[in-house]
Amino acid sequence: MAKTRLYIARHGKTMFNTIGRAQGWSDTPLTDEGERGIRQLGLGLKDAGTTFKAAFSSDSGRTIQTMGIILKECGQESIPYQRDKRIREWCxxxxxxxxxxxxxxxxxxxxxxxxxxxxxxxxxxxxxxxxxxxxxxxxxxEPWEVLSQRIWDGFTAIAKKIDAEGGGNVIIVSHGMTINTFLWLIDNNREKISLDNGSVSVVDFADGKFTIEKIGDMSYRHRGQEILENEKA
Incomplete structure (x- = not known):
């Protein structure tokens, strides 16, 4: 059975991100800069040869918009894609x-x-x-018990679904505090860090347990930026 690996991306930069507003369950679209950043992410993932078995995002517009760009730039628009409100941002x-x-x-x-x-x-x-x-x-x-349970249940359900189907890579687009909460629930001894828009955190799932491999990785975006700059040259 192949390894089950979650590539969890934070959505692209939005209008509220840009002007410093707490977005939560409210929603604004990606800015031009935000779309460009996610194009970089998609191109970087494609350049790395990373292929996905399935895609998941929250049901917020900004994550749906982000996922659309990633899958287009990766050339993987035909893979199964589901939206799950359990991996929404904090309210x-x-x-x-x-x-x-x-x-x-x-x-x-x-x-x-x-x-x-x-x-x-x-x-x-x-x-x-x-x-x-x-x-x-x-x-x-949401009280912590409700908030933490829905986030844990959301990511766990995705991991178990992919694992039951033989494993593989899955791309997930969620939100900064939600991703950080999930990572904290796996390992609450780690320091809190701010996750950049378009960053990728990688989590493996095996024998019913999660293992954090990377947090807030920006290398895919940086590679995608190089690709776009070379296209202009």
């Missing part, structure tokens, strides 16, 4: 669409999890989730 509730600075450096630092002057990087994902629930006046934000 910021009533603060969805607000400015990042206001949310992460204004409102949330006044919650219990930040007592004692903790910084955003010192707060754990479970604490951060509960902080968002604490300040969400709409009641839409």
């Amino acid at each position: 910021f509730g009533s603060l969805d669409g607000g400015y990042d600075g206001e949310l992460f450096f204004g409102v949330l630092p006044r919650t219990k999890a930040f007592e004692g002057g903790k910084s955003i990087n010192e707060v754990t994902y479970p604490e951060l989730a509960e902080s968002i629930v604490e300040v969400d006046t709409a009641g839409w934000a």
Whole structure:
């Protein structure tokens, strides 16, 4: 049986990413720069000879748009593609669409999890989730137990499906905090890092267990950028 390997990409840069707004369950399309970055990713994956058995994304417009570009540039538009709402971004509730600075450096630092002057990087994902629930006046934000379970279930279902079909590579497009949460659930001793748009994290699945191989790899995008620049020359 072939190895089951998940190539998990963060979607391309969007309008809200560009102007520093918390996107969450709200949605904006990729900018021209964002589309170009994902073209680079697709070309880099193709140049590396990476082929996929299937494709999965969240049901958000920005991940669907990203996947379309990747598969086109890879020349793999005919592979099975499914959307799964379980791998959506975190929901910021009533603060969805607000400015990042206001949310992460204004409102949330006044919650219990930040007592004692903790910084955003010192707060754990479970604490951060509960902080968002604490300040969400709409009641839409998910408690950590619900949030973490849906993310874990989403990625696990994909891995098990591919594994049951004999293994292989799968391309997944999801969101920065969702990907980071999944990686943290696999290994909660690792440091939090910011994942760039179009970065790829690679996770293997075998004997019911996940193993992290790469986090936030930008080499495919860099190779794709070289290819595009050579085409112009």
